[in-house]
Amino acid sequence: MAGVGNAATRRLQMKDPRVLVAGAGAMGCLFGGLLAERGLRVTLLMRSEERASAIRERGLRIVGEGGDRSVPIHVATTPRSVVPADLVLVQCKAHATREVSRSVAPLMAPGAVAVSVQNGLGNEEIMVEAMGPGAVLGGLTSLGATLDAPGVVRNYAALPTLIGEMSGGLSQRAEALAALLTEHGLPTEASASILTEKWRKLMLNVAMSATSGLTGLTIGGVASLPPLALIARRAMDEAAAVAQAWGIDLPRETRYRVFDGIVGSGAARNKTSMRRDIEAGRPSEVEAIYGSVIERGRSKSVPTPTLEALAALMLGLERARDEA
Ligand SMILES: NC(=O)C1=CN([C@@H]2O[C@H](COP(=O)(O)OP(=O)(O)OC[C@H]3O[C@@H](n4cnc5c(N)ncnc54)[C@H](OP(=O)(O)O)[C@@H]3O)[C@@H](O)[C@H]2O)C=CC1
Ligand SMILES: CC(C)(CO)C(=O)C(=O)O
16 A cells, blocks of 8 residues: 555645645535635636635634634636646535546646545545546544635534545555645544544444434434434434444444444534435435445345335425425
């Protein structure tokens, strides 16, 4: 692994690499804003002219954790006006990964690296189809963000981000990128087992995303209602059995500790992003979070009845909302 991506390592060690945030919503604005604040040349690529104009006029406003401030940052609403980037952060929702990856692949300089810290499974594979093998790193973040108004992003907590090679092991480019991001205001570690870490985070999503998404309860609210908390734990148990079939060990204590950790944290006051998507009329990430695990379960004959029920109900809720 040590030699993976020498060209990429050199690009990331450049003094002034160019960063492109593709699909700059809440997380993209937070990542891009923090990096630009510490001096990296960042472009936020977004679709909304309203948001782009607000940021061009007043800068990107970051509020909440770390204090309220405005950060000047370059914004584009079409790939045509973007210069080739050394680092691409793909930060759209999972259902847009294919379209976004295809549109930004031509904007990657030779040897550039693209990273996903999106939730769920399968985003990196889709990125590889568009960007080529060897150009993509996996990741996850414990940061949380929402867009409060056009050009205003709320940062919920100062928490770490992990990145790594999807095939496992530590590479120079992952370490170079983690160092670059950390030095520029985004504490990041290189992980030798990013896929396991992504499954670990997925435990939280399968437990909480639809239980909150369907009911409108907060994370704390789900945990405090025993029959619903039971469903959340069953969802984790099924996902862990699928992970096990794929060679990833997430023992019961580990996954329940992750669950108890979020329930005991400030995040317990929040509804999940799946619920926020329902309320905002947006498509949810049900396929990347539930569909991906159900499919991996099927291919190894691991039953996932709870996950299937949660996913089907979410799809039904989305359809009813869209038809109303
Ligand atoms: N928010 C959070 O706290 C966390 C989110 N995540 C993950 O990060 C990812 C992003 O989440 P989040 O930032 O909340 O999502 P948002 O919905 O806030 O942002 C996604 C952005 O992608 C843009 N987008 C969608 N389709 C396209 C397209 N075809 N071309 C260009 N842009 C597009 C959307 O634009 P438009 O607004 O125009 O639709 C939107 O601004 C998700 O995978 C999520 O699970 C992970 C940890 C925490
Ligand atoms: C971990 C969790 C459940 C925290 O809100 C999340 O990632 C989400 O809401 O999408």
